[in-house]
Amino acid sequence: MILVTGATGVLGNGVIENLLKTTPANEIAALVRDESKATDLKAKGLNIRVGSYQDKDALASAMKGIDKVLLISSSDFNDRIGQHKNVIDAAKNADVKHIFYTSVSIEDMDNSPIKPLLGDHFETEDYIKASGLTYTFLRNNLYQEVVPMFVGENVLETGIFFPSGEGKVAFASRADLAEATAIIIAGKGHENKAYPLTGSKAYSFSEIAQELSKISGKEVAFTSPEPAVFAETLKGFGLPEQIIQMSLFFGAGIKNKDFETTSNHLENFIGREPKKLTDFLREVYGK
Numbered sequence: 001m002i003l004v005t006g007a008t009g010v011l012g013n014g015v016i017e018n019l020l021k022t023t024p025a026n027e028i029a030a031l032v033r034d035e036s037k038a039t040d041l042k043a044k045g046l047n048i049r050v051g052s053y054q055d056k057d058a059l060a061s062a063m064k065g066i067d068k069v070l071l072i073s074s075s076d077f078n079d080r081i082g083q084h085k086n087v088i089d090a091a092k093n094a095d096v097k098h099i100f101y102t103s104v105s106i107e108d109m110d111n112s113p114i115k116p117l118l119g120d121h122f123e124t125e126d127y128i129k130a131s132g133l134t135y136t137f138l139r140n141n142l143y144q145e146v147v148p149m150f151v152g153e154n155v156l157e158t159g160i161f162f163p164s165g166e167g168k169v170a171f172a173s174r175a176d177l178a179e180a181t182a183i184i185i186a187g188k189g190h191e192n193k194a195y196p197l198t199g200s201k202a203y204s205f206s207e208i209a210q211e212l213s214k215i216s217g218k219e220v221a222f223t224s225p226e227p228a229v230f231a232e233t234l235k236g237f238g239l240p241e242q243i244i245q246m247s248l249f250f251g252a253g254i255k256n257k258d259f260e261t262t263s264n265h266l267e268n269f270i271g272r273e274p275k276k277l278t279d280f281l282r283e284v285y286g287k
């Protein structure tokens with residue numbers, strides 16, 4: 001039995017959809033923290049297990065009879081490493097055979113300005129390795145779907161104002177990542193491996209602005225402000241401090257070229273070229 005955590009989220013749901021192509025529904029379990037969000041999964045015949053990453057007792061019950069676990073990194077940054085440790089401990093105690101973890105595709109985390117935000121991915125990896133569990137790390141690059149968050153709702157009118165300099169990102173589509181993850185979980189030969197999963201090409205935000213200009217026929221400018229100016233400007237728009245801090249971390253990490261490296265793993269797993277960022281931008285902004 002395979003347990004997918006974060007099953008009510010976009011990635012987890014996508015992984016389940018893809019697993020169902022090769023694995024009977026009664027061999028897949030979904031960990032959800034709100035059962036009312038799991039009606040569709042239940043209707044498909046999945047085994048629903050209820051619990052949050054904070055609830056050790058619920059996690060112990062959720063791991064019963066499980067051979068493989070996909071731990072989807074928590075979206076709750078409040079002691080995220082503690083949450084992940086609870087899942088890993090529960091898997092270990094239940095003699096789970098293989099854990100898969102959605103990590104991040106950054107080569108030199110120790111020298112990255114984004115370490116305070118995302119360093120816990122590698123702490124989680126280290127904790128899994130120390131547990132002795134067989135593992136596979138899915139080191140996902142940034143989703144294409146985060147671009148609209150970084151560039152703002154009215155980007156075609158305002159231009160891009162983001163402190164990412166000329167750093168590039170090998171964005172990947174969440175659907176491609178979900179498909180590759182399901183293929184890896186259902187496949188063989190992935191024991192104790194770490195796969196960077198990225199798009200085939202990296203783009204800077206200045207290139208994204210050029211692409212948006214082409215798509216819209218309007219001049220979309222790109223400005224990379226100093227971080228302090230960026231923070232002040234966002235504060236002026238009334239954005240919450242947490243969002244401002246997160247945007248600053250991502251801007252700094254991208255500027256530091258932490259997300260630039262491409263790899264062909266995603267393409268090899270899904271057996272076709274991953275979705276291009278330009279196609280994603282055309283879908284979102286080409287209406």
Ligand SMILES: NC(=O)c1ccc[n+]([C@@H]2O[C@H](COP(=O)([O-])OP(=O)(O)OC[C@H]3O[C@@H](n4cnc5c(N)ncnc54)[C@H](OP(=O)(O)O)[C@@H]3O)[C@@H](O)[C@H]2O)c1
Nearest residue numbers: 006007008009010011012052053073074075076141142143
């Ligand atoms: N690479 C990127 O660009 C990128 C961008 C955003 C996020 N991420 C990371 O990738 C993960 C998956 O992405 P996604 O798009 O699927 O995110 P998502 O749609 O927000 O889904 C997150 C899932 O995690 C569950 N979850 C959150 N905190 C939990 C907790 N304490 N206990 C149990 N379940 C918990 C959520 O449950 P509920 O439905 O109950 O909320 C949801 O099912 C995110 O959680 C985040 O760590 C990566």
